Amino acid sequence: MTFSWRRRMGLRGGVGKNESSKGSNLDLEYTIPTHFRCPISLDLMKDPVTLSTGITYDRESIEKWIDAGHVTCPVTNQVLRNFEQIPNHSIRKMIQDWCVENKSSGVERIPTPRIPIHPYEVSEICSRILAATQRLDARKCLELLGKIKKLAKESERNKRCLVEHGMGVALASSFNSFACFSIDTHLDLLKEILSALTWTFPLEQEGVSKLKSNISLRSMVWFLKNEDDLSSRQNAICVLKELIYADQDCVDGLMEIEGIEENLFQIVKVPICPKATKATLMVIQHVMSFEEKSVIFTLRIIQMGLVSLILEILVDGDKSVCEKALGVLDSLCDRKEGRESAYENALTIPLLVKKILRVSDTATEFSISSLWKLSLGENGNAMVEAVQLGAFQKLLVVLQIGSVERTKEKVTELLKLMNLYRDKLDCFDSSMGLKYLKIRRN
Template sequence: MVRDDLVITVPSFFKCPISLDVMKSPVSLCTGVTYDRASIQTWLDNGNNTCPATMQPLQTKDFTPNHTLQRLIQIWESHSSNPSLLSQQLALKLIQSLTQPSPDSRLNSLTQLAHFLQHPDPESSDKNRELLVNAGSIPVLFGLLSGHGQSLELSRAVVRVLSLVLSDSENVRKKLKSDSVSIDSKPYLMILQSGDVDASTDAATVLEALISCRSDISAVTECEDLVSELIRLTSSATDARPICAGISCLVAIATRRRMRSQIVRLGAVPVIGRLLAGSDSGEVAEKVLKLLETLSTCSEGRAAICEDPAVVPAVVQKMRKVSQAATERAVVVLWSVCHLFRDGRAQEAVAKGNGLTKILLVMQSECSPAARQMCSDLVKIFRVNSKSCLSSYDTKTTHIMPF
């Protein structure tokens, strides 16, 4: 069994003395030496009357199947064909092969790296990730991704490995901050435009990590086509993973204040508003509310939220249904459009959705002081409509009403 690519050591007694390969059907001669059936049969058919290993004359050319050895080989193959842990030697070999000019060699190495990084055993995959990071894989992978003339297939393979390396690891992201990596928007845009949802998800994941860790990435964050493709990914995907990856990347881009109006202008608000209203995923709702909170800090974002008739009702609907963090983000959005922006359409939507009741409940909960103050500001906004807004409100919380 030749597995040089994974540097697997084959036990010597599993090898046929003639072919030197792992035996598929081991049989024993009368001398007690075991060979692979095909190899020894060829030896005998060629007129030889001796044991190839000992050169003893054969009393008989009959051989006996060695079932015990065959079973041992099968057990060994089942384990060795799916190794879980990278050795340092193999990690360095695979990383070095990524710098070679051969596209086939690079793809083969990337496939092996992905295998080790997505192993079903979390402990093994974590150890492999740490080993690869410490072995210097991150600069090599980013350098390969930003190389000129790279094929779409190779770019997909690189972002697959990078997304696995960078996933859920603060230590890895700290390493990313200090490493010198090449940054170019073109490969990510090419992948996002390809329509491959899995590859696009990986690209968005890598972009989000890169944007969150680095400040010198204006070439990426200010690429309008890239933002448009991320919005398209969130609007066209049906599974939570690509949607969350796209929104998380948009949130990372929106941390650059000057980018918020561009994200709004490219139509993000209606898209994420529909997601918020129609998704049952708590993870999606939380990420959408985080993006809406960020966009509501700019005037263009507040205007877009108010102009879309579905957004504010969806925010009210999701209040107190996802998590404490999501609830407070919803409060920020409502405070921005109802109190800060003073938009009548938003105020009416909150009133119709029994939003004041939920705001009062948030005030009673263990929310942050900032969220409680925003709730208080919102209550004052709705004072004139308090009777109609509170017609169905449980009196257990009326003691906090300031009127």
């Protein structure tokens, strides 16, 4: 078996050779010993490990195999007695020596892999974080956080191990304790904890309980206000998004914080990055879904001009952000004030019609739902404009290609309303009237 190693002579001082010499050096094939290859990927092994069956694999490949639910050795098909992966230092050293021997031909030496973290090491670090937190030893906590981040960056396996063995709970407890003492005094530590918390979800309930406390929520909202620290603002909104989806009590806690509407509005108005914008839109939509609890929140954020901001996002936002923005607009149209604000903006109907069948199935459903809600208002011009923009034809397509039942019902109602204008508008093709449409009913 052979493995093709390609080197670029221009990067190694080879430019200037004659064409025949250059061509012969650009594509070189070397025979790799079979036992240097992973039996799964057939690539050169970077971190060879041996299973209980005695077969050696590259760690990344065999971990994917095991994570997929397999309990057998891929080569022997024997049931694994355990999933322990023992580093094969002999093979790894031989592979490295082979790479060194071929270095002059463009083969790079594989680095010596780091040993993955073990669950008992995670438990030990968590215990040390909690002990340092009890002493309010911020310096020690920062030191341990540095170690945690380094381990997490080394591999996804390390990150999973940290998450699965309680690191999120330890960090949540530490954040709550130091926030209770003083945000200003422990600002750097709280920033680092927030950054680490972004990849520890989903959290165990104990961790969620610590972060949904009044002081923890207020601390995260405090970070949202800090316009000079974009990274911490992004981390804070991402953690808040995970929290409110994990426990609805967090919504109650957020509603008690004065100025939360303004803080969320500003992140949408002055974007940090698509990730932060998307998280903020998800927080706003989720909060508004609790109608009885969020009436004041919704009214305030409408008065601030959220509808106009949403429409600006829809003009040039990417697919994922557009979906979230349409979801928020749909929720805003549940209220009379939201519909009135939508009517006042000339972009509303054109953008809703444009997004049908253009972004995704989810975006189409939100667009249709918003149009349906706007059609029920007192402003009859919305339907006239939608028809003029080709909404009728698009809705016919939606109905024919299929959609969820609630969307079908809204499409059918919209088509009936729009059909009333077929003889009144020049842009309306009478041959596509509702009487020619076979509406499927279950």
